[in-house]
Amino acid sequence: MGVRSRSRKALLQARYGAEVNSRSLSANLEDIRRFLADPDLGVGIPFEIEDWNWVSDLARAILENKAEIDERLEDVLENWTVDRLSLVTRLILEQALGEMYYFHPLTPVPVAINEAIELAKVFDADETPGFVNSVLDKIAKTGNSDDPPQGK
Numbered sequence: 001m002g003v004r005s006r007s008r009k010a011l012l013q014a015r016y017g018a019e020v021n022s023r024s025l026s027a028n029l030e031d032i033r034r035f036l037a038d039p040d041l042g043v044g045i046p047f048e049i050e051d052w053n054w055v056s057d058l059a060r061a062i063l064e065n066k067a068e069i070d071e072r073l074e075d076v077l078e079n080w081t082v083d084r085l086s087l088v089t090r091l092i093l094e095q096a097l098g099e100m101y102y103f104h105p106l107t108p109v110p111v112a113i114n115e116a117i118e119l120a121k122v123f124d125a126d127e128t129p130g131f132v133n134s135v136l137d138k139i140a141k142t143g144n145s146d147d148p149p150q151g152k
Helices: 003-021 025-037 049-064 066-076 087-102 109-123 128-141
Strands: none
Touching: 003 025, 003 049, 003 087, 003 109, 025 049, 049 066, 049 087, 066 087, 066 128, 087 109, 087 128, 109 128
């Protein structure tokens, strides 16, 4: 697993933690960072500072643009609302859209979609990867003139 994939996974776990344990995202990220850095725990390889900065920047982009991200989701969800999505599905979709539209440098659409699908395979129900793919693909294809330039 590449460092960016690991970074996305760590961010998703921290965002999930923040939703369920009522602690801040930064506190949850710091816990993950500490766990990965503790050689006695043996739970992973520590991230380099550059990688943590990438995670922090993406987290900030998602938080600052959450209303717009959720609006993009609402625009394409059929017979669903953002509130009806499972927590993990919503977080995965928000994270992918954060990378596709609000993060600098922007993540190419195919990469963001593929990474979201991989997160869904690991953290969500069997049917979720297809749902995530469908929603993100629809958003990518129905972009408007306010969207940043991307290879769609």
